[in-house]
Amino acid sequence: MRTILISLILFSPLFGVQVDLESITVQSEKEVAKKLSSELALESEGETLGDFLQNETFIDSATYGSAVGRPVVKGLDGYRVGITQGNVVLNDLSAMSQDHAVGTAPRVSERIEFVKGSSSLLYGNYSGGVVRVEGAEHQRETFQGFRGNGEISNFGWLLGGSLGVSKNDFSLQADTYFHEADDDISDITTFQNHFVFGYRFGDSILKLYGDFLRNDYSIPNRSAEETRIDMEQEKFGAVWHFGKHQFEIQKSDYLHYETEGGRKDGLFGQEQSSVSALLNFTSGDWEHKVHLQYLQSELQVCHEHGKCDSFYDAPRTEVVDGISLGSEIPFSHGHPMPNSSERNLVLAFSPKLTLLDDEVGFGVRIQNREIDLDSKNIQEQWLQNRDYYNSISDTAFSFSTDWKRYFGLHFFQLSLGYLERLPASSELYWNGFHHATESYILGDAELDSETSLNFDADLHLHFGNWETEIAGYHYHFWNYIYQSPLQDIKDPFHGSPVWIMRGVPADIYGFSFQEKYRKEIEKHKLQISFGLETIRGETSDGNLPRISPWNTFVEIEDKYGNFQGSLKYKYIDKSRFEAKNESSTSGYSWLSGRLSYKNFYLKGENLLDVEARNHLSFLKETAQLPGREISFGFETSF
Secondary structure, three states: OOOOOOOOOOOOOOOOOOOOOEEEEEEEEEEEEEHHHHHHHHHHOOOOOHHHHHOOEEEEEEEOOOEEEEEOOEEEEEHHHHEEEOOOOOOOOOOOOOOOOOOOOOHHHOOOEOOHHHHHOOOOOOOOEEEEEEHHHOOOOOOOOOEEEEEEEEEEEEEEEEEEEEEEEHHHHHHEEEEEEEEOOOEEEEEEEEEEEEEEOEEEEEEEEEEEEEEEEEEEOOOOOOEEEEEEEEEEEEEEEOOOEEEEEEEEEEEEEEEEEOEEEEEEEEEEEEEEEEEEEEEEEEEEEEEEEEEEEEEEEOOOOOOOOOOOOOOOOOOOOOOOOOOOOOOOOOOOOOOEEEEEEEEEEEEOOOOOOOEEEEEEEEEEEEEEEEEEHHOOHHOOOHHHHHEEEEEEEEEEEEEEEEEEOOEEEEEEEEEEEOOOOOHHHHHEEEEOOOOOEEOOOOOOOOEEEEEEEEEEEOOOOEEEEEEEEEEEEEEEEEEEEEEEEEEEOOOHHHEEEEEEEEEEEEEEEEEEEEEEEEEEEEEEEEEEEEEEEEEOOOEEOOOOEEEEEEEEEEEOOOOOEEEEEEEEOOOOOOHHOOOOOOOOEEEEEEEEEEEHHHHHHOOOOOOOOOOOOOOOOOOOOOOOOOEEHHHHOO
16 A cells, blocks of 8 residues: 555665665565555654654664754765755755754655665765655656545644546646644644646656745754744756656755744755756666756855844945954854855766676766855955955766675675765855854865765675675765864854864774564564664764764564554664764663554554653754654555
8 A cells, every 4th residue: 555645665775776666675686575665654753854764774863853854874964965856956954954954844755765876976976875855746657546644643743645636648746744743852843735747748748846845843952042943945847757868957945044032043045946867778788877967056144133034235334354353263243154156067977787697887977066155145344355255166076886796585785986075165164153053163165075985885695584684884084074173162152162164084884784584474474673783983083973873673573464563672872982072872772663454553652751862963962852652643545
């Protein structure tokens, strides 16, 4: 049965594997194990993109309560993990700061896939891989009928549905989703509408789409007054499916206010336009994919207490250079960065060779970027010297290759990649206080590209009822960009810690082991799973901050006719390798369970009601994980 509002694929540990819309496919050509996407929604601990994916190997979620949860992959976060809407980078600012929500509700999407290795370079040069979210516009098929679901819990409720109609060559699909929750840590109200109009002619189909998202949520920091974010996003575009090719144009407008005590102290806005073509060709045993894209964006940021109802130009006198404090560190209490206009031109291609027992893939990505800066929004007392606002033009080159070898039902896979990531404009030019995270962040306009050599290895074994997965990786960064604390220095305006963007050598490596045992006993289909995962991150100065502690889990599942049930116990260790000035977190146990019968389900999270804190969070002291939650829901379709 199809999940209501979403057809979501589960993360596959295979690098660059694309999986069926309706199911999870763990691939060996001689054996395919599928898991319906409805089960993934049922297993999710929440409604964010990170919640939907965090049960998968090496994927965590940087949570801020019910409202925010961006995927963290293999200890890599922020700009190192790409999120795309189809073939286009998602127009949100979630990578800029952990308190910014991802600009889509996963239940409104048709499919989500995690892409790693050579195929990931088609969509971005992200060392952590790409989470690719697809809407109905990215599917050649058209949906007819209705599917809907609802859920109520002690924290809140959700309700949504999809309606699809078609006649002759015309089709229309409308998706809507509403979610409201308050888990005593933060509260959120989310509303999203998505419309797709299709027209089929010959072997082609043209789909026009529009999307409106509204998010209003609180940030659980230590401010005396409530800190909230009010976010809205509008998207319009067209996708033309021509044979195996996809052509897309998109226009998107993103805006969010940050308020404290009801005052609009901050305003973030980004307009984005893109044109892209994803081409597919075959020649003999080779399959070729080519991605051409042009993307431009306009970013504006406002910070002035109670004055950020809209963006505005600061008044000017005769002053050219400012910085009124006269400090070696250019502290500012005004707008934290200049307006920026960015243009990207991308060429990426990924050939793949499939033989009897081997698959070999390659990926190449070339990106040219230009950034123009306009400091007219900066209050003149905080202006830096004129050279600071010079335009820049730079290029990044990335290359990856992977090899997979089958041994009957078993397979082994290796991946090696060299990646260059151009630093984001916020990493280069941010200079100001951020109310939501209560920290002062200082960018570095001289940052070089983040470069890394990535090595991954996977081994999958199948013996009768047993299935084993062993995975490991080692990523060496010549220039890892992150926020590093300035010792014994406080923001002169707020007394908060000061963090500076730095690029340093670093190594991130990890290991995971998972074992599954399946057994049928009369009419019962049992599965017992066990897993262990550990990640380390080190720099020349010590440990990297916000790296997940090791964790282990055991889960038992049973299917009996129309009944399905599971119970999962997970232990997350205390933090053992903190970075400088990083607070520690205690270990905790997390017990979750679910039971479903036909169209109805009952599930529980944190059944032991433990006090737990996410070590990945900037606000781990105040943004603890939610307590016990019991949910009852239904799903239906016709």
